[in-house]
Amino acid sequence: MSEAKPKPRKTRIQQRNSETIIEAALDVFSKHGFRGATLDQIANAAGLSKPNLLYYFSSKEAIHAELLEGLMDTWLDPLRALDANGDPKEQLLGYMRRKLEMSRDLPRESRLFANEVLQGAPRIGAGLGGDLKALVDEKAAIIADWSRSGRIAQVDPYHLIFSIWALTQHYADFDAQVRAVLGGEDPFPGAEAFLDTLYTKLLIP
């Protein structure tokens, strides 16, 4: 409505095209990695010309950076939701299940981060040592408390969190391998049952 906003950053059409580009970039970057992806592929996927892409984003780097930044929050939400006041086993199993759902529903996002971290996190290295470490430290302290008070078994909280990341994201990141071995069968029902058992047994004091 208002015409006098101090920073009218984006018109409706700009907003719409930016989103289309980000969506297309997610497709391409997650499939080929940063270096493997080309602006041509992204432009095609977005239904725009290459120069038009660069009218909305100043460079290939800029698209990738905005994509990663925008997803970081979504990606860490399940861990943020871990509640110190909830039931320990329920909280941890719930966290694992939400992460597994994300692997099933957002595999491109998982592979985008995997590509980035696998190559040494050249573009989000700072974010890992900063926000991510702070969040993990906070939640690890909660888990350590649960262990100390005997509400769950003695476990190293950091490796427990790593294990949840590794086990759930594996089904998105190594999808090609998992499906090759299972011969096309849907891995997720079996995965959830397995992980439920695994963590239930681990956490019993």
Added chain:
Amino acid sequence: MSEAKPKPRKTRIQQRNSETIIEAALDVFSKHGFRGATLDQIANAAGLSKPNLLYYFSSKEAIHAELLEGLMDTWLDPLRALDANGDPKEQLLGYMRRKLEMSRDLPRESRLFANEVLQGAPRIGAGLGGDLKALVDEKAAIIADWSRSGRIAQVDPYHLIFSIWALTQHYADFDAQVRAVLGGEDPFPGAEAFLDTLYTKLLIP
């Protein structure tokens, strides 16, 4: 010695240079992925000129292919060693420990495969559906037998194997993230203790 071999494929110097190139290529491909790696980087790392590289291998693809093929065996050796006649829990924990050692001692190899699988295994897709699936099927049958006879708990053998892959390779493939969170502390002692506990509890009937 003999001059009359039917296929004297490689002289000593050819052998030596080929190995130097493969070693350099492992370094570069594992760090940047196939597309991200350049022949210049590999040539530099090998201490050879770019055309000289292509005297030994017909193309960038050829270097990558030989590298992957040569490593596939090493990579699957620990699973091959799983012995149907051994003690079930000992066999499975031993397999996990060997895989964790490989993550620690051969992280470049782990990341090379991770890069390949993450992008849909475009160059070894056949190997996954063939040899790998056959090997996993064979070992999964052994594990299923152990479960049936009550020597270990009821577990889905495929997801058990996936979990060992995911948990052990995570420490090599996501090294940047693990170290960022742990603040430089060596992850492996803690990882081994955690994984020992995890699988011990899981496998108790």
Added chain:
DNA sequence: GTCTATAGTCTGATAGAC
């Protein structure tokens, strides 16, 4: 066998018409 020079291609980014 190894090198310098370079051909030929791909790709990120820009110029400029509409």
Added chain:
DNA sequence: GTCTATCAGACTATAGAC
């Protein structure tokens, strides 16, 4: 805002001297 045309640099691969 969007397009066609195109530049400049990087890259794989080859030619050809030594």
